[in-house]
Amino acid sequence: MICLRLLFGIVFGGAGILHFTHERNFRSIVPAYLPFRTAAVLVSGVIEMLFGLLLLIKQPTNFLKYSIIVFLWAVLPANIYMARKQLPLAGHHLPKWVLYTRIPLQFLMIKLIKKL
Numbered sequence: 001m002i003c004l005r006l007l008f009g010i011v012f013g014g015a016g017i018l019h020f021t022h023e024r025n026f027r028s029i030v031p032a033y034l035p036f037r038t039a040a041v042l043v044s045g046v047i048e049m050l051f052g053l054l055l056l057i058k059q060p061t062n063f064l065k066y067s068i069i070v071f072l073w074a075v076l077p078a079n080i081y082m083a084r085k086q087l088p089l090a091g092h093h094l095p096k097w098v099l100y101t102r103i104p105l106q107f108l109m110i111k112l113i114k115k116l
Contacts, residue, residue: 001115001116004112004115004116005055005056005059005060005116006055006056008051008052008055008109008112008113008116009051009052009053009054009055009056010052010056011052012048012049012051012052012055012068013048013049013051013052013053013056014052015045015048015052016044016045016046016047016048016049016050016051016052017045017049018045018090019041019042019044019045019046019048020042020045022090022091023038023041023042023045025088025090025091026041026044026045027041028087028088029078029079029081029082029087030078030081031077031078031081044071044075047071048071051064051067051068051071055116059116060113060116065113065114065116068113069110069113069114072106072109072110072113073110076103076106079102079103079106080103082099082102083096083099083100083102083103086099087099
């Protein structure tokens, strides 16, 4: 499970950094009905970087695992919005099925986080 923990650490850390280097791309997938979209992207980026760092340096506590799971549930609407609106991912227009595939993958991540 250490490999999985390190993989998630890299994924969360990298995604968090991308929230700052490609903020506009991430802002475009925040549902339009939500206020403070830029702030939501930046705050979620900090949270992802923190999760990534913590996963890289130590075995996660139950509190950290459930914090990550709550976070994944919180960002699920952005993935659904992105798929429904067929928004580009990292500037690339992908087939609709690829965008919808990200949704069950998020549930798989939740299941795997519990096992860390």
